[in-house]
Amino acid sequence: MELLLLITICLLTGQTLGNDPVKMILKARDQDVLLSCSFRGDLRDKNVTWNKDGKDIYVFGNKKVEPSLVDEQFRDRISHFQDGLQSGNASIKITNAKISDVGIYSCLFFDKGFQRGLWKIDLTAGYVEIREDEDAILPCHYGIDLTHTKFDWKKNRTDIFLYDNTGVINSTDEQFKGRVSYFPDELRSGNASIKIKEAKRLDSGIYTCMRINQGGQKESELHIELVVVACQKPNIRTTKVKDGVQVNCTARGVSLKSKMELKNRTGGTVYAKDPIGDDITLLTLVTKEDHYYCVLTQEDICVNKTESIFVPSGAGYFLVPSSLLVFSLSLSLGF
Missing domain, CATH: 2.60.40.10 (Immunoglobulins)
Known part of the structure; x- marks a missing residue:
């Protein structure tokens, strides 16, 4: 590697x-x-x-x-x-x-x-990527004993957690209220990390961990990005065109390590596409009679299928009921 x-x-x-x-x-x-x-x-x-x-x-x-x-x-x-x-x-x-x-x-x-x-x-760490509803640990380490040192966590300009030697002051922001904690037993080793309980996609963003001196001035800061990824279900649309059937597979809010595939009845891949940004779109033309369906693979998160469509050799085609074929397989993140 x-x-x-x-x-x-x-x-x-x-x-x-x-x-x-x-x-x-x-x-x-x-x-x-x-x-x-x-x-x-x-x-x-x-x-x-x-x-x-x-x-x-x-x-x-x-x-x-x-x-x-x-x-x-x-x-x-x-x-x-x-x-x-x-x-x-x-x-x-x-x-x-x-x-x-x-x-x-x-x-x-x-x-x-x-x-x-x-x-x-x-x-x-410059990033943390987790699945939605998992606890997110945002790492922040300094090479000193933090027991009597103040440190502050912010998301953008919003305080979400503040610690000093007089006690812990949690965020009053409704998004984080009651969901943020720290590791008191590891302060002596310089661990200022926090845990956000049951992270949501709305929690994604840039976080800042700041160490503050006795005069209230910022001494140092670390930045980390939290990426909360949900298990997305792909959509499939078809359009009859002159030369066959145009198949469009789409999904939004996916991770960069995702892939969309159009497969046939035997599971063979007809066409594959990687995401651009947070979205992924696969558009291709099929002319061979077969059943086709879209598969979205989000690495370490899940695999989702769409309903199957049948493309006949003639001009028509129809949808197989999605309840027969839709499934979701959760995978382990491996941290």
Whole structure:
């Protein structure tokens, strides 16, 4: 799989870097992520530790990986570059990255038991895509203890959640009232994420997580897009034309990972079309006598069929009752 995320390698000289991590954005689910880290010198007989939010997730050194120190969340999905150790390359690759992988990563280099360098990376999600009526977790992580720090969540200019050390102030906006919560047990590790209960398509949009100092000034902010996708049913229309029957399959409000297909009675694909924006339209001409129907596949969400139409060899055609053929198959998202 193509590596879609890349950070410029930084050469460390034995000094610990500042507290501000380099920021990376996870732009798509299931992409491979390269977390780059390089130290000056040969690492083949040294020890390198990667941790996430203060917890060790991957340790390698003395030419081998310590299996017991590979975190279960990343098992079989994380690796380093053995051939690059001689030149100081301590980078790792995470395959099929998930929303749960976002957080603060640290690359630590140890020589003779002493820490010689530190490199921090803040992996944030640029999007969250879920099915309608599922709970949406919007990730936001800072590299500090947030127990006594104020942070604010907004959608556009509307406050939907505010936390400070005097208590939690939830949104009074009717759309979010009673539906937004946070993770109090994870504040010490810098987790300012929130959960929106039973997300609706109306909840889709750009959200902002802001950290606010004691003077009430914004110190930093993170942006994330929430995409709530509903299981859409396609529509089918037919028009008799001179050379046959024109079939039009349409659906609105679909995800980009959708596909519309026109199929015949045996399930063979006659024509297929990908979406443009949030809509998808398939328009084609059929001349062969057969039963035809439209199939909308929304990846990880559902598959929906339309009613079948019968195109005879003559001029006429008719619709088979949709109640006989319409079905919906829900699929798992896999996060």
